[in-house]
Amino acid sequence: MNYQPVIGLEVHIELSTKSKMFCSCSADYFGTKPNTHTCPVCLGLPGAMPKANKLAIEFAQKLALALNCQVQLGSKFDRKNYFYPDLPKGFQISQYDLPFSKKGFLIIRVNGSTKKISITRAHLEEDTAKLSHATINGKRVTLIDFNRSGVPLMEVVSEPEMSSAAEAKAYAQKLQQIVRYLEISDADMEKGSMRIEPNVSLRDVSQVSKVPRVPHALPNYKVELKNINSFRFAEKAINYEIERQTQVLKSGKIPHQETRGWDEKNNRTVSQRTKELAHDYRYFPEPDLPPFNCDQVYFSKLQSQIPELPDQKRERFLISYQILESEATLLCQDKYMANFFEETVKAYKGSPKKVVNWITGELLRRLNQTGQGIGDINLLPAQLAELLYFVDQNRITNATAKEIFEKMIQSTKSASELISELDLVLMSQKELEKLTETVIKNNQKAVADFKNDKKESLDFLIGQVQRLSKGKADPALVRQLLLDKLKS
Ligand SMILES: [Zn+2]
Numbered sequence: 001m002n003y004q005p006v007i008g009l010e011v012h013i014e015l016s017t018k019s020k021m022f023c024s025c026s027a028d029y030f031g032t033k034p035n036t037h038t039c040p041v042c043l044g045l046p047g048a049m050p051k052a053n054k055l056a057i058e059f060a061q062k063l064a065l066a067l068n069c070q071v072q073l074g075s076k077f078d079r080k081n082y083f084y085p086d087l088p089k090g091f092q093i094s095q096y097d098l099p100f101s102k103k104g105f106l107i108i109r110v111n112g113s114t115k116k117i118s119i120t121r122a123h124l125e126e127d128t129a130k131l132s133h134a135t136i137n138g139k140r141v142t143l144i145d146f147n148r149s150g151v152p153l154m155e156v157v158s159e160p161e162m163s164s165a166a167e168a169k170a171y172a173q174k175l176q177q178i179v180r181y182l183e184i185s186d187a188d189m190e191k192g193s194m195r196i197e198p199n200v201s202l203r204d205v206s207q208v209s210k211v212p213r214v215p216h217a218l219p220n221y222k223v224e225l226k227n228i229n230s231f232r233f234a235e236k237a238i239n240y241e242i243e244r245q246t247q248v249l250k251s252g253k254i255p256h257q258e259t260r261g262w263d264e265k266n267n268r269t270v271s272q273r274t275k276e277l278a279h280d281y282r283y284f285p286e287p288d289l290p291p292f293n294c295d296q297v298y299f300s301k302l303q304s305q306i307p308e309l310p311d312q313k314r315e316r317f318l319i320s321y322q323i324l325e326s327e328a329t330l331l332c333q334d335k336y337m338a339n340f341f342e343e344t345v346k347a348y349k350g351s352p353k354k355v356v357n358w359i360t361g362e363l364l365r366r367l368n369q370t371g372q373g374i375g376d377i378n379l380l381p382a383q384l385a386e387l388l389y390f391v392d393q394n395r396i397t398n399a400t401a402k403e404i405f406e407k408m409i410q411s412t413k414s415a416s417e418l419i420s421e422l423d424l425v426l427m428s429q430k431e432l433e434k435l436t437e438t439v440i441k442n443n444q445k446a447v448a449d450f451k452n453d454k455k456e457s458l459d460f461l462i463g464q465v466q467r468l469s470k471g472k473a474d475p476a477l478v479r480q481l482l483l484d485k486l487k488s
Pocket of ligand 1: 023
């Protein structure tokens, strides 16, 4: 029997507002001392009254618009009742039947082809406190940090329309790009400000509907994957599950409906809890927060604030700059990188292709090595443009330009300052003519060899000129000058 993976993704994204969702505590808690960003509201003390954060709602609505969702004019918050130590008030303020938005989609690109993935809903809720397990004085204890409690959290739920780990990864990465373009979250998986929970099951291929628009039958079980903090681990965990579930099904059994975590040490998923029945959260409208209504004028204004998104930018780059699809995709992954490219092209006024080569070559190589982003380094578009201009003017070689580029990033100096400081200006044609004459005079044997058809002696002569110039000769020009002189 053949199986087809059925994958859906639940993604949580912490919004980067100054204050928390329902109180005025600072939401910027990463790396701070535990329990220093708290108040009666986010500690869940009795009698504390929540007040909704307007900016968080605006961020949530912007994301919904960017995800092509139907935004709702009327919406409300609900209580999702459950008890867990990270939620001492016994309920989480979330959204149930009237979320801010539903029915959207994302376009992903995998191996050169595109696929539309439907989004079921995107709603806003509050994050919970963070539990950490430790051993203190020989006793196993659980510590609770409430700094995260009440931070605005978006939950974006997709339809189970992905059929490979690569598609799920592309979906999560696209969502991260959009969130970052909107500047509503840093969506950093390692810091936990973006968390993805794939659900994976397998369907018998013979169950796949052949009739267009008739939905495929869903498998009668689902495995949820949790505690994944990188795209790489997500891909590995999904692939592991596909393999594991295939084996279970092939043995004639049905995989358990359960939650599994990723064990990165042993490269496998492990069972965390089995969930036989769906939880009954006894949702009801949050009595302390009134429902609210937005009008069309408000949404049109919000729509006008949505910046150019990755796909639109990519299309525009392809047309405006005549670069390769792969290059446009790479540049537009990061809004700041794309802006850096455009600013450099503007300042340089030369071929955009040369700018792409430098950015995707030297610059990205360096950033990948150091794990930095374009905003973390000392490099202005005008500085790179100046460097490219000097290469075009034959004032420096490409090799020298790379050397200067490294130094430019490490200092705040411009290319022209570094070139004169390091005495790297290429020699003029006149100076090189003198050098070639000297080399020809001092290497008569090589000259004779060249004239006797030993073409490799030309390289020897070029090397001699380079040596005398101390690397400040343009190799192409030296070759030309030598050929002219040897043939005359
Ligand atoms: Zn608070």
